[in-house]
Amino acid sequence: MSERESPRDVVRAACAEYGEDAVIDWCVAFLSGEIPGEAAYGAELPKLVAITGSDNPGGWQAPVDPVNYYWIRVWAARVFLYVWRDDVVDTLLIAAGDPAWRVREHVARIAAQRELGQLVDALLPMLEHELPRVRAAAVRAVGVAGEYEHAEAIRPLADDPDQTVRAAVERALEKLESRLDRPIR
Incomplete structure (x- = not known):
């Protein structure tokens, strides 16, 4: 995804590729902590990449400092401005x-x-x-x-x-x- 894509366009692309329900489920899991920060920047990174449109969400070096994990919840919440259930x-x-x-x-x-x-x-x-x-x-x-x-x-x-x-x-x-x-x- 291009850095210039709007959040709305990123969310639309994620929904087109994975389905709205899947994207919403991921964001609920990120926002609720079901998928914790360590997993979001580990095994679940493809989901985070899909909802942010960035191969390196946040632009931080690995390992990501846990103080920045709250951004995962911000990005997940932002998705609900564009898709809903x-x-x-x-x-x-x-x-x-x-x-x-x-x-x-x-x-x-x-x-x-x-x-x-x-x-x-x-x-x-x-x-x-x-x-x-x-x-x-x-x-x-x-x-x-x-x-x-x-x-x-x-x-x-x-x-x-x-x-x-x-x-x-x-x-x-x-x-x-x-x-x-x-x-x-």
Whole structure:
């Protein structure tokens, strides 16, 4: 695969070659830890190569430092922006508590894109994350997939020090109000 291929194109190519269900199963296994980092860069490397489009995912020298294994979960989560199966939600509920913020941020992005209301409660702790991009991702997910009671959780972020988060709160409250057809603000 060319380095210039978009993640979407890489995922499409992997699905065309191996089938959507196989790719989804691999990503669930990577994200859940069923396939651990050592195996991902060992016997299971062809699967990781297929979902990243790179013969050397991450560009690290072998052996890969275990501190970088979280990237495997990030790459696996990213796949769910492009292919989907409903049973993935259970894995995402667990991944919403992943120690790596990039994984949690991707879970929020997926929840927003796919309107996965069942993930919103698991994303609420992200509203207090130190990084604005993580807070903003959680706010967006609440706006798209949350319920009336979730508005209370994002309102305090209307005064967030970061403009991106404040703007996300305004849009999220508008979306909640429109989608739920009731006053929120």
